[in-house]
Amino acid sequence: MSREDIQTGLAEILEEVAGVTPADATPEKSFTDDLDVDSLSMVEIATAVEDKFGVAIPDDELGNIKTVGDAISFIEKNQG
Amino acid sequence: MTQIQLPTVAPGARILGLGAYRPRRRVTNDELAQVMDTNDEWIQSRVGIAERRWASEDETLVEMAVAAGGKAIAASGLAPDEIDLVIVASASLRAPIPGIGPQVAHRLGIPRPGSFDLNAGCAGFCYALGVANDDIRAGSSRNALVVGVERLSDVTDQTDRSTAVIFADGAGAAVVGASDEPGIGPVAWGSDGDQHNAIEIAAGSSTMTMAGQAVYRWATTKLTQTLFEAMEKAGVGPADIDVFAPHQANLRIIESMTKKLGLPASTVIARDIIHAGNTSAASVPLALTALMESGEAKSGDLALVLGYGAGLTFAGQVLVLP
Numbered sequence: 001m002s003r004e005d006i007q008t009g010l011a012e013i014l015e016e017v018a019g020v021t022p023a024d025a026t027p028e029k030s031f032t033d034d035l036d037v038d039s040l041s042m043v044e045i046a047t048a049v050e051d052k053f054g055v056a057i058p059d060d061e062l063g064n065i066k067t068v069g070d071a072i073s074f075i076e077k078n079q080g
Numbered sequence: 081m082t083q084i085q086l087p088t089v090a091p092g093a094r095i096l097g098l099g100a101y102r103p104r105r106r107v108t109n110d111e112l113a114q115v116m117d118t119n120d121e122w123i124q125s126r127v128g129i130a131e132r133r134w135a136s137e138d139e140t141l142v143e144m145a146v147a148a149g150g151k152a153i154a155a156s157g158l159a160p161d162e163i164d165l166v167i168v169a170s171a172s173l174r175a176p177i178p179g180i181g182p183q184v185a186h187r188l189g190i191p192r193p194g195s196f197d198l199n200a201g202c203a204g205f206c207y208a209l210g211v212a213n214d215d216i217r218a219g220s221s222r223n224a225l226v227v228g229v230e231r232l233s234d235v236t237d238q239t240d241r242s243t244a245v246i247f248a249d250g251a252g253a254a255v256v257g258a259s260d261e262p263g264i265g266p267v268a269w270g271s272d273g274d275q276h277n278a279i280e281i282a283a284g285s286s287t288m289t290m291a292g293q294a295v296y297r298w299a300t301t302k303l304t305q306t307l308f309e310a311m312e313k314a315g316v317g318p319a320d321i322d323v324f325a326p327h328q329a330n331l332r333i334i335e336s337m338t339k340k341l342g343l344p345a346s347t348v349i350a351r352d353i354i355h356a357g358n359t360s361a362a363s364v365p366l367a368l369t370a371l372m373e374s375g376e377a378k379s380g381d382l383a384l385v386l387g388y389g390a391g392l393t394f395a396g397q398v399l400v401l402p
Contacts, residue, residue: 040126040332043297059294 001079006053006072013048014068017041027069035068045071054080087219093212093256094263095402096158096223099151100369101144101251102356103133109245118241128331132248132357134233141170144251145184145229148365153188155402156255158223160189163255165224167212168197169204169361171390172230184227194221201279202327202389203269204228204361205252206396209385210267212256213397223257228361237287246330247288248357252365265314268306269395272298279390295392299329300336303388306396307341310384314398318343322381323371323401327388328353328363337386348376360389368401377401 001009011025018037031037037045042065046057049071055078057065065071108131109120123129135144145168153160166185173180181195200207205228212224232247256264275298278291307326311317318341326337331353338349350367359366364385371377379401386396 038126039293040296040330043293044300044336047297047301059291059297062293 001053001076003072003076006075007068009052010049010068010071010075013045013052017044017048025068027067027072029068030066031068032066049075089219090217090258092259092262092264093216094259094400095254096257097152097155097255097402098365098369098372099148099153099155099253100366101147101151102366103135103139103144103249105134105136106131107134112241112245116239116241116244118245123245126330126332127246128334128351128353129245129357130354132355133250135231135249139231139249141173141229141231142180142183142187144231144249145180145227145253146187148229148251148253149184149188149225149227152225152253152255156223156257158255158257161191163190163223163225164193165212165215165221166190166193166195167208167224167226168195169200169208169226169228170197170230171199171201171204171360172232172235173197174234185225188225190225193225200361200387200393200395201391202329202358202360202363203387203391203393203395205364206267206385206387207269207393209254209256209264209399210269210395210397213264213267216256216258223255225253225255227251227253228363228365230360230362232288232358232360235281235286235288240287240289242292243288243290246358248359250356250359250362250366252362252369254365262314263400265310265316265398267395267397268309268313269393270306271394272302272392275392278392296330296333298392299333299388303337303386303394304340306394307337307384307386310386310396310398316382316398320382321347321384321398323348323350323368323377323383325350325364325367325371325383326386328356328367329358329389348381361387363387372401
């Protein structure tokens with residue numbers, strides 16, 4: 001799956017979980033600082049990512065994902 | 081060869097009465113903001129709590145259990161001497177010897193019942209209800225008193241905002257008796273001991289810690305199947321549930337579970353956590369009594385309850401409200 005497709009899928013998840021406007025879900029955006037997504041919502045995003053992309057994000061890795069771009073890279077790297 | 085003869089089984093068991101005790105002292109988020117780095121907005125958005133109750137020195141585990149138990153007995157219409165089993169679910173005893181069940185029974189005038197304490201973390205009440213249900217249906221007891229009681233403020237670090245804003249105190253109780261039709265479904269319970277230190281008082285410490293994100297992930301992903309199992313075991317489905325009262329751990333967990341169950345819009349959801357905080361084993365019976373007192377839940381309603389927490393443990397069942 002291309003980075004573009006991953007970004008689109010992730011934007012859907014962010015809208016569903018945290019009410020983020022899809023146009024705002026761009027790679028440089030910080031989850032906590034720019035998109036008002038807290039650590040519990042990050043857990044819900046990780047669960048939804050696993051459902052949608054088949055990529056599991058363990059809690060310790062989740063702590064390293066600060067931006068939308070970080071999430072896209074993680075999914076791209078761990079795709080089956 | 082002499083055969084053991086067993087008593088006649090009862091066709092079912094049901095809750096005959098509920099009772100609750102909430103400590104006097106209300107602690108608001110603003111009060112907590114004075115002593116730790118937190119604020120009302122953060123607490124409400126992360127956990128959903130507006131205020132909680134902390135027990136004073138005279139509101140001991142025994143006193144609160146007796147108060148809640150007494151109200152449940154009065155509501156049941158039974159006399160204390162008709163009760164032959166008392167189970168107290170609690171994870172916050174200051175000392176393990178003695179368990180407090182026998183003393184609670186004695187204070188309530190229940191003569192020499194079978195009695196033990198049950199520690200299954202925040203799943204304790206539902207575990208104990210499952211045990212009492214099966215014991216009565218097997219014909220081993222006639223009527224049981226099941227109490228969930230906690231003084232989590234005793235084991236909470238009052239400067240640690242990840243726990244001090246969440247955990248609280250209180251007691252809830254149910255009297256259970258035999259009935260012609262089942263009023264409590266079989267318990268669906270289990271444990272995930274691989275995460276035994278996700279919620280713990282570590283060796284050498286006297287206060288609780290909780291791995292919040294790990295517990296949130298577990299609660300919102302691994303317990304959905306238990307909720308469906310509890311309904312299946314009782315031969316009902318989401319459309320039949322009038323009241324959903326999961327352990328009041330975190331309002332966002334409650335909302336997540338509610339969404340995953342696909343309950344009808346008319347189902348009443350327990351949100352006692354907003355004013356009670358997280359009271360571990362007391363939270364399910366406190367939530368049920370709150371809904372019945374407000375009139376949102378009615379006698380005869382079908383409720384789905386679930387306890388889950390330290391251990392990690394979980395237990396849920398379907399029950400008819402008294």
